[in-house]
Amino acid sequence: MTRSLESSAFWTGVVDVLPFIVMVVPFATLFGVVAIEAGLSLSQTLSFSILVIAGASQFAALQLMLDNAAIGFILAAALAVNLRMAMYSAALAPHLGGAPLLQRAFIGYLNFDHSYVLAVAKYEDQPDMPLPSRVAYFAGVSLTIAPLWCLFTYIGAEIGTWIPSSLEVSFVLPLAFLSTVAPLLKSLAHIATAFVSVVLALALASLPSGSGLLIAAFCAMVTGVIVETLLERSA
Amino acid sequence: MNYSQFEIWLIIALMAIGTFAIRFSFLGLIGSKRMAPVIERMLRFTPVAVLPGMVAPLVLWPTDAADGVTLLHLAATRRSRSRRPQREVQRRKRRRWHGLSDPQGHLGHVSGPRRFLRPGDIPFALGP
Numbered sequence: 001m002t003r004s005l006e007s008s009a010f011w012t013g014v015v016d017v018l019p020f021i022v023m024v025v026p027f028a029t030l031f032g033v034v035a036i037e038a039g040l041s042l043s044q045t046l047s048f049s050i051l052v053i054a055g056a057s058q059f060a061a062l063q064l065m066l067d068n069a070a071i072g073f074i075l076a077a078a079l080a081v082n083l084r085m086a087m088y089s090a091a092l093a094p095h096l097g098g099a100p101l102l103q104r105a106f107i108g109y110l111n112f113d114h115s116y117v118l119a120v121a122k123y124e125d126q127p128d129m130p131l132p133s134r135v136a137y138f139a140g141v142s143l144t145i146a147p148l149w150c151l152f153t154y155i156g157a158e159i160g161t162w163i164p165s166s167l168e169v170s171f172v173l174p175l176a177f178l179s180t181v182a183p184l185l186k187s188l189a190h191i192a193t194a195f196v197s198v199v200l201a202l203a204l205a206s207l208p209s210g211s212g213l214l215i216a217a218f219c220a221m222v223t224g225v226i227v228e229t230l231l232e233r234s235a
Numbered sequence: 236m237n238y239s240q241f242e243i244w245l246i247i248a249l250m251a252i253g254t255f256a257i258r259f260s261f262l263g264l265i266g267s268k269r270m271a272p273v274i275e276r277m278l279r280f281t282p283v284a285v286l287p288g289m290v291a292p293l294v295l296w297p298t299d300a301a302d303g304v305t306l307l308h309l310a311a312t313r314r315s316r317s318r319r320p321q322r323e324v325q326r327r328k329r330r331r332w333h334g335l336s337d338p339q340g341h342l343g344h345v346s347g348p349r350r351f352l353r354p355g356d357i358p359f360a361l362g363p
Contacts, residue, residue, distance in 0.1 A: 039236045044243055051251035061250060068237050074246055079253045084285060090261035090274075091281040097262065108259030117286070185283065193280045194287040201288030202295065216288040217281070224280035225273065 009133035013118070013140020020114045021148060027055055028149045031062075032156020038062050042157050049153035053146060054112060057082045083214055088116035095123040096138065098131050107135070110142035188231060193224035 028049065035045040040062075048058050057078040064074040088111050096107055096119075119138045123129060129137075185191050197220035204212030238246070 040243065041240075044247060047244075047247050048250075051247060052254050054254050057250065057254065061246060065236050065238065065243075065246070071238075071242060071246060071249075075249055075253060078250055079257065082254050082257050085254070085258045086260050087281050087285065089258055093261040101263075104262045105259060108262050109255060111258040111262070120281070190280070190283045193283045197284050197286075197288035198291040201291050205292050213285070213288050217284040220284035220288065221277045221280045224284065225277050228276070 005130070006132050006136040009129070009136040010140035012122075013137040013142075014144050016118050016122070017114055017141045017144045020145065024114075024145055024148055025152050028152035029156035029159065031055065031058055032153040033159055034059070034156075035062055035153075036157045036160055038066055042154075045157045046150065046154055049150045053109070053149060054082050054085070055149070084217070085111055085116075087214075087217065088113075091120050092116065092138075095120070095134055096131070099135050103135055107138055107142075110138070110146055112142070112145070114145055115142040187228070189224045189228035192227045193220045196220040196223040 031049065032045055035048065035058075036042070040048070048061075052058055052061075061074050061078040064078070089108065092107065092111065096104065099107070115138055118141050119134070122137055123134060185194060197216050200216030200219055201213050204215055206212070207215070
């Protein structure tokens with residue numbers, strides 16, 4: 001009974017993440033192509049995708065390596081791009097913190113944008129979801145994306161220089177995320193949060209390595225709490 | 236790219252460890268312990284605080300965002316106009332540095348780095 005519950009949660013996760021594959025496949029392929037072009041070996045390119053498994057920071061590191069930047073700077077910039085995942089980790093902790101250490105380590109390894117976004121939305125939508133089902137849902141989402149990320153990095157690496165020039169990944173991205181954000185705007189507090197996030201992210205866009213986004217997100221979170229508290233008091 | 240094989244592997248390994256540490260941080264440290272209610276309440280707003288800020292620049296300045304992708308076509312060296320002056324200064328500085336440390340000009344054939352992506356350009360959620 002519980003097993004079938006978990007397996008259905010797993011497959012729900014798989015289905016929920018399917019639309020995101022449209023973005024993951026070309027991005028992974030691009031990374032493969034670019035890494036080989038930059039001079040990494042096939043095994044290094046694959047290790048990047050398998051061990052680091054964080055697209056934006058992989059590209060950042062690659063760019064800085066082409067600039068022959070100091071290793072310390074490469075690490076600092078690439079990890080700054082990933083700092084937002086500390087927030088993801090914190091957001092997942094109340095929902096998944098009860099899982100065994102090994103499962104949590106596994107969740108940590110696969111804690112990237114898609115798995116975080118879908119999982120937190122799901123857990124908030126269904127607060128009485130049992131813990132094993134939550135873990136199963138997370139696994140469904142992340143175990144769909146992760147192997148594709150690695151497989152298409154490999155394909156990209158093999159393809160080498162061939163890449164269709166009509167590929168417009170940047171078009172797909174905002175549309176996909178707008179459709180993710182819209183259902184999140186369920187109260188005035190959420191709308192205020194989104195507003196602050198947008199305004200500050202634009203204002204701080206010139207700050208390096210996504211640090212502007214981190215500041216914007218933090219201020220937006222504080223705004224959300226303040227607005228929500230005020231609304232509760234006045235109600 | 237002027238790194239030894241060892242250095243490249245070192246970068247990959249340290250990035251892997253660092254990234255995992257960031258991702259695991261709260262999941263690992265806090266475990267099943269309850270967080271302060273204010274923190275928990277704040278964290279409930281993370282998706283709606285992060286995602287709009289992530290998307291807004293891509294919607295408002297699509298060419299800038301597309302830059303990263305277009306520039307991936309390795310031959311292209313197109314640069315966004317707004318950042319060009321700053322970049323030129325950096326490049327000149329680098330050249331000067333090469334000039335100082337390499338009077339024979341052996342490094343001179345490195346005609347500036349190929350720029351196809353900047354860290355800030357990268358749309359976050361394209362991949363994992």
